Amino acid sequence: MRSILIITLSIALTGCFSNSRSVNQLQIVTPKHTQILVPSTARPLVPQATEIRLALEQQYMSWAGTPYRLGGADRSGIDCSAFVREVFGDIYNVQLPRSTDEQVTLGKEIARQELKPSDLIFFKTGRTQRHVGIYLGEGKFLHASTSRGVIISKLDNPYWKRNYWTARRAEEVVQLASL
Structure with missing residues (x-):
């Protein structure tokens, strides 16, 4: 009853x-x-920090294990910039540029110690290769790894620490992408 x-x-x-x-x-x-x-x-509304963290965790649960595929943009395979684009589209209702080189030009550059959840973080992983992820907080970030697909990694991992390049504030990225 x-x-x-x-x-x-x-x-x-x-x-x-x-x-x-x-x-x-x-x-x-x-x-x-x-x-x-x-x-x-x-302009799109920017959720509060706790909502952002929850939304990012939900995105991770939805995408976890999706394999990496260069040029891929769906759950059968996705690359890092398409993954960031999909997550920002779902959370902020904006359309980011497709490539990492275009995404890194959006928003204000911020120092590593100023990172907040949903900020974009960029890495130089080769002479011309770039990688992008989304900061989760507590030294972790969400991204589409070339070797393991969509995962959460630690920024203090020697590989990511060595290849860290720059970061962009999410709120400004969202504002610029919505223009």
Whole structure:
């Protein structure tokens, strides 16, 4: 009987949410899955730090184990810049440029000790090769690794520490990408 009551309440509450939107509004789904309708001319909303961390963890759970594929842009195989583009599209509702070389030009450069969750971090992994990931906090970042696919790595890993290049503040990347 109690299960029937819970199911009935769930259905009733679900019915309160609407997926419709007017032509002048943009629907933004925050990491807590709350729908916010804002004028389409407004810039995307930037979630709070705890929401960002939760959203990044959810993205990781969704993409974990997806293999790396140069030029790939879906769950059958994805490269680092496409992965960052997909995650930022899902969390911030913006479309980042496709390549790492283009992504590194967005936003303000920040020092490594100033990193906050969702900031973009860049590495020089070869003479002309570049790599990008998303900072999670606590010295960890989310990325599409060439050897292990979508994983979480530590910035203090000797390889990543040696190849660290620069970082960009997420909020500014989002603002520039939404223009």
